[in-house]
Amino acid sequence: MSDTETTTATATPGTTGASIQLQQVTKEYAGQAQPAVDHIDLDIKAGEILMLVGPSGCGKTTTLKMINRLIEPTSGRIVLDGEDVTNQDADQLRRHIGYVIQAGGLFPHMTVAANVGLVPGMLKWDKQRIAERTDELLELVGLEPGQYRDRYPRELSGGQQQRVGVARALAADPPVLLMDEPFGAVDPITRQRLQDELLNIQEELGKTIVMVTHDFDEAVKLGDRIAILDVGARIVQLDTPEELLQNPADDFVVDFIGKGAALKTLDLTRVSDVPLRTGTTARASTSTADAVAAARAAGDTYVVVLDQRDRPLRWHRIEELEAAGETIGSRADEDLPTLSRRSTLNEALDTMLTASQNGVIVTGRRDAYVGFLTIDTVMSFMSPGDEAGAGS
Numbered sequence: 001m002s003d004t005e006t007t008t009a010t011a012t013p014g015t016t017g018a019s020i021q022l023q024q025v026t027k028e029y030a031g032q033a034q035p036a037v038d039h040i041d042l043d044i045k046a047g048e049i050l051m052l053v054g055p056s057g058c059g060k061t062t063t064l065k066m067i068n069r070l071i072e073p074t075s076g077r078i079v080l081d082g083e084d085v086t087n088q089d090a091d092q093l094r095r096h097i098g099y100v101i102q103a104g105g106l107f108p109h110m111t112v113a114a115n116v117g118l119v120p121g122m123l124k125w126d127k128q129r130i131a132e133r134t135d136e137l138l139e140l141v142g143l144e145p146g147q148y149r150d151r152y153p154r155e156l157s158g159g160q161q162q163r164v165g166v167a168r169a170l171a172a173d174p175p176v177l178l179m180d181e182p183f184g185a186v187d188p189i190t191r192q193r194l195q196d197e198l199l200n201i202q203e204e205l206g207k208t209i210v211m212v213t214h215d216f217d218e219a220v221k222l223g224d225r226i227a228i229l230d231v232g233a234r235i236v237q238l239d240t241p242e243e244l245l246q247n248p249a250d251d252f253v254v255d256f257i258g259k260g261a262a263l264k265t266l267d268l269t270r271v272s273d274v275p276l277r278t279g280t281t282a283r284a285s286t287s288t289a290d291a292v293a294a295a296r297a298a299g300d301t302y303v304v305v306l307d308q309r310d311r312p313l314r315w316h317r318i319e320e321l322e323a324a325g326e327t328i329g330s331r332a333d334e335d336l337p338t339l340s341r342r343s344t345l346n347e348a349l350d351t352m353l354t355a356s357q358n359g360v361i362v363t364g365r366r367d368a369y370v371g372f373l374t375i376d377t378v379m380s381f382m383s384p385g386d387e388a389g390a391g392s
Ligand SMILES: Nc1ncnc2c1ncn2[C@@H]1O[C@H](COP(=O)(O)OP(=O)(O)OP(=O)(O)O)[C@@H](O)[C@H]1O
Pocket: 029, 030, 032, 036, 054, 055, 056, 057, 058, 059, 060, 061, 062, 063
């Protein structure tokens, strides 16, 4: 009986990120009167998602790219997990830091698998290990490996390309992920899904993520903390989303947050933070009578029909189900209002209003059914009975 460690060879789950410190880091571009980044001090905690926001040209991208030295700092120190990497070989450093840009930044002449396997290849992993890792990552980002691994980037949608970009950045299991407006080029619905997936992945992997975004709502949704920068990457406020919204440091922050800060607090509550109802579920191809009896016994008026992998297909009133035949069909309702448990209450409300339904189905990992959320629950969070926190 060998008493080996419990972690397996693929030791990915539970990996934690590295801390990052920028100490008095400055970047002066030739021919520019002012430094693009002027003596920034930034302490990023291991395992957190830190969002960099601020007006155009304030130095967000320059700050980000100095962390993996795609841009060389003019002066200052960069410390990764306690180690000064300011003078470390930049190529070496970049293999330990995943980097994701808009539209994935994929190589167009390489297949999805070749793109994802790029860094492991450079690290001289053997072919079998690279292939296994590639499939594992495609699964993680929600792309069926058999269907997607041999495609070329042009054969993918924008959202799928972005997913491959995330998979590629994670390939060698780096402790740090830098993301520069990763979801800037996709439509709002796809963006919401990609954000939700990133949060799911982060829950599993615990990386340190630094992300640049133009979208303050995105910063509120994804960030453990948000740094609001002004010209020269001067940090105006660095705080949790809650603190920023409730106690903005000055007028610059107030202007930046914009109107509707009160409504944005609905962005702070996730579907997973509120009570969901499980309701009665039944699998397709099982007995209608059993499902109806179970719903009646539980006092439910609806039954949610699931496929073999627990993904929701549609929902039915009991009476509709009874009228539909002896066994439950496997048809999927394409208009079924569905959300991830990572979504915000704002998004939940939007989905219900768009679908003209007073409830929405909630899914978790790999799109499996978790429960449903009703509009009453959302409303109760919009006007809580107690006034706790209202006077701050
Ligand atoms: N290669 C370069 N040479 C000279 N100046 C540069 C260079 N790259 C960026 N700058 C300048 O440095 C400043 C910061 O640029 P940076 O791209 O970091 O800003 P940003 O906040 O990411 O902007 P945006 O939100 O518009 O992407 C800007 O004034 C920009 O014009």
